[in-house]
Amino acid sequence: MKVLVELSDEQVGVLGAVTGMLVDVDRTISQLLAVKEGLLAVGARLSFEIGADAAAAVDPGLPDSYAGDAMDLAARAVAAEFAVALQSSDRSIQRRMVDADAKVTLFPAVWRAQGAGVVTAGQARAIVDAGAHLDDESDRDGYAEEMVGLVQVPGLSPSRVGRAARRAAERRRPRSLEDRHRGARRARRIWVKDRADGMAEFSVLGPAALIHGASDRLTAMGLGILSDATARREAGDDRCLDEIRADLALDLLLTGAPAGHDPDGLLADVTGAVSVTIPVTALLGVTGPCAELDGSTPIDGATARRLAADAPGWDRVLTHPITGAVLAVDRYRPSAELRRWLRARDQRCRFPGCGYLARDCDIDHTTDAATGGPTDAHNLGALCRRHHVLKHQTPWTVEQLDGGTFSWTSPTRKIYLDTPPPPNTRTPVNDDQPPPF
Structure with missing residues (x-):
């Protein structure tokens, strides 16, 4: 049941006119x-x-x-x-x-x-x-x-x-990412910017793999604290996730371990997780598309190969040799495999204009399971919580077309198409034809 009811014809007209003027x-x-x-x-x-x-x-x-x-x-x-x-x-x-x-x-x-x-x-x-x-x-x-x-x-x-x-x-x-990364690493630094009300910002510039891994570890630790509602209630802890992550980061920097938030030592074993797309040519040291963090940040081949060597498991993403479209992810357990396939295809939230990473999104049934929507790749997609709620609780609607394209219809009946982003692959094309974006 949608919380926001359908708009009246007059409201649709006003909304459409204002949208056009904007x-x-x-x-x-x-x-x-x-x-x-x-x-x-x-x-x-x-x-x-x-x-x-x-x-x-x-x-x-x-x-x-x-x-x-x-x-x-x-x-x-x-x-x-x-x-x-x-x-x-x-x-x-x-x-x-x-x-x-x-x-x-x-x-x-x-x-x-x-x-x-x-x-x-x-x-x-x-x-x-x-x-x-x-x-x-x-x-x-x-x-x-x-x-x-x-x-x-x-x-x-x-x-x-x-x-x-x-x-x-x-x-x-012209210079490889490895060469540029070696030089860029020399620029790693920290800096502090004073803010109002006795606050200040602490920033770190460093290798992307380490920064993303540290951010993910802090998030996992924060979620671990949030999950213990009883302990938080007894301690009068009403902090949100951002506040907890900031406190944990400062504790780690000042004491070396989050002792003030982890009396049992459970959080010390939490490690950061980073999604890395590594073309096989990068593993072999052959010139080609560079590896990427979460489908957005390029990383050098040496870091990619080191991460690959230490990874406990791999998701092999099979792509079409001509179009580069994701075809399958070959892991044994079907439910986990389907989630990995969707993350490889979608890479981010499938609402037009949203860049929220797929790993942090909900897996949504385009046609609700309660109304007979199947749990398969043609009826699932990544939606961040904001747009997941928008789809279910407002007059915005969506359907999936061929090729994983999402067709969104706004309350003013305007249609917006969102196609899945291409994976980090290079496909054979003519020299005078630009590769797919």
């Missing part, structure tokens, strides 16, 4: 932001020209740092001019000038597509961020063309665009 307004805002970025880029180039003239006028007998100071002061002066007029921070404006100049100069196709209303500001930001390390101009242009074509597929939120963009950029980088 789409138009959002497109206009993205276009205006592209215009603003173009002006900021002009400002960045003007500051460079002013700084270059000032640097050229510096007495040759003075240290080279004077010329650098002239360039920096020119950028500050232009940024301050913009900031005072816009009633903003000149530091923020200077950063935006640099970012705008990078987009306009390095990714002009993306900037023009945003100005034409084809790409949203969020999608453009995801594309530029993922391709920022592409040094070759032809690689950048090919990457930008591929991504502009990709975003015209409905249902691609910035998070989904970012995931596809990282894969597309990875294919074009």
Whole structure:
């Protein structure tokens, strides 16, 4: 039984009209932001020209740092001019000038597509961020063309665009991920940012496999504490999961073990779990698609092979040799195998635009089991709790089409299609045809 009843014709009409206006307004805002970025880029180039003239006028007998100071002061002066007029921070404006100049100069196709209303500001930001390390101009242009074509597929939120963009950029980088990872590891660090009300943020930059594993371990520990409702009630513990994870993280860092939350020592044996997709070519050391954490974060081959060597078991995901579609996951127990198959196919929540990882989602019957819906791959899918509730308790409806495509119908009767993301595989294609995203 749905908690939210069907909408009246009048409500459907109002909701549809407001949705249409929001789409138009959002497109206009993205276009205006592209215009603003173009002006900021002009400002960045003007500051460079002013700084270059000032640097050229510096007495040759003075240290080279004077010329650098002239360039920096020119950028500050232009940024301050913009900031005072816009009633903003000149530091923020200077950063935006640099970012705008990078987009306009390095990714002009993306900037023009945003100005034409084809790409949203969020999608453009995801594309530029993922391709920022592409040094070759032809690689950048090919990457930008591929991504502009990709975003015209409905249902691609910035998070989904970012995931596809990282894969597309990875294919074009001349240096292997292993080489880049070795250099990137030297940047690992921690930092603290003070916040209001006596609070502060503690951040860690490190190898993705370790960071995700640590986060998963803290979550498992927190869930272990939440599961003991009696002990929590007796202790007057009303913390939510986020509070518990933060407390555990600080305990682990300060004492080496969560003694304050684990008197019996049970949580010390909890280990982190990370889902890793490793193409067989990565295990063999052959050039090909890189390994990924949870279908989103690339990791180097050495880390992937080390994780593979230590793994107690494997899920072998069989894919179609031409389309790359997931065909099967060959484990013995049917129920567990089906769950693994669904996670391999869906990778994330199947509501349009949602990037919640499949491993953290509910497995939902598209057609309710209570009304005869079968428990098979053609009637199951990953839905995060938010969209699982949305499906059952509101007028939103969904059906599965061929190929694992989910067809969602909104209360205004608009239809949104969500196709399963491709697995981390490379399929044979013509040289002039871009690989599937």
